[in-house]
Amino acid sequence: NAGVTQTPKFRVLKTGQSMTLLCAQDMNHEYMYWYRQDPGMGLRLIHYSVGEGTTAKGEVPDGYNVSRLKKQNFLLGLESAAPSQTSVYFCASSAITGDSYEQYFGPGTRLTVT
Amino acid sequence: DQQVKQNSPSLSVQEGRISILNCDYTNSMFDYFLWYKKYPAEGPTFLISISSIKDKNEDGRFTVFLNKSAKHLSLHIVPSQPGDSAVYFCAASVGSGSEKLVFGKGTKLTVNP
Numbered sequence: 001n002a003g004v005t006q007t008p009k010f011r012v013l014k015t016g017q018s019m020t021l022l023c024a025q026d027m028n029h030e031y032m033y034w035y036r037q038d039p040g041m042g043l044r045l046i047h048y049s050v051g052e053g054t055t056a057k058g059e060v061p062d063g064y065n066v067s068r069l070k071k072q073n074f075l076l077g078l079e080s081a082a083p084s085q086t087s088v089y090f091c092a093s094s095a096i097t098g099d100s101y102e103q104y105f106g107p108g109t110r111l112t113v114t
Numbered sequence: 115d116q117q118v119k120q121n122s123p124s125l126s127v128q129e130g131r132i133s134i135l136n137c138d139y140t141n142s143m144f145d146y147f148l149w150y151k152k153y154p155a156e157g158p159t160f161l162i163s164i165s166s167i168k169d170k171n172e173d174g175r176f177t178v179f180l181n182k183s184a185k186h187l188s189l190h191i192v193p194s195q196p197g198d199s200a201v202y203f204c205a206a207s208v209g210s211g212s213e214k215l216v217f218g219k220g221t222k223l224t225v226n227p
Binding site for chain 1: 148218
């Protein structure tokens with residue numbers, strides 16, 4: 001049981017390049033989330049999904065796209081990377097329990113855009 | 115508009131003493147609160163939570179207190195250990211069905227031996 005995994009762990013992009021971050025969870029969770037963490041800013045929600053085939057915007061969605069084609073995977077895409085997207089990206093998942101809002105996080109992807 | 119606020123960026127305590135981390139919120143619709151711990155180069159890990167219908171939840175050395183009238187919650191760690199040194203995030207949820215969390219900016223706790 002690996003929990004939540006993210007690939008890659010590190011990436012350096014040039015401005016204008018594109019890339020996709022992959023998140024996978026093996027806990028059969030319905031909900032999945034993408035966050036970014038910047039110094040002094042805490043965790044900010046980019047996009048989230050409440051089930052396979054669904055996506056929704058979070059607090060800071062501009063410049064990102066997501067897809068949830070399979071329940072266990074949640075992809076985050078950057079079509080044209082900008083230096084402002086230099087950040088650490090975390091994926092998380094959670095189950096529908098009705099009385100618990102605990103999210104399980106992956107180890108993060110450190111992205112640098114030059 | 116910052117809905118969840120952790121006004122102390124850092125806190126330093128001696129091993130064996132109590133650590134108290136504070137969190138304030140502005141949205142009265144929040145009905146569930148969580149604390150996460152984060153070590154460098156790792157993802158946040160869940161620590162403890164509390165529903166808005168309670169005012170206290172305890173789990174070993176960790177206790178969370180909720181004061182709804184003041185829109186304030188706190189995390190107490192007793193006794194503090196060097197391994198508790200990490201960044202602690204407070205988070206809150208409206209429970210709208212998506213289970214979205216709003217996070218504070220975090221407090222870096224350092225426990226000195």
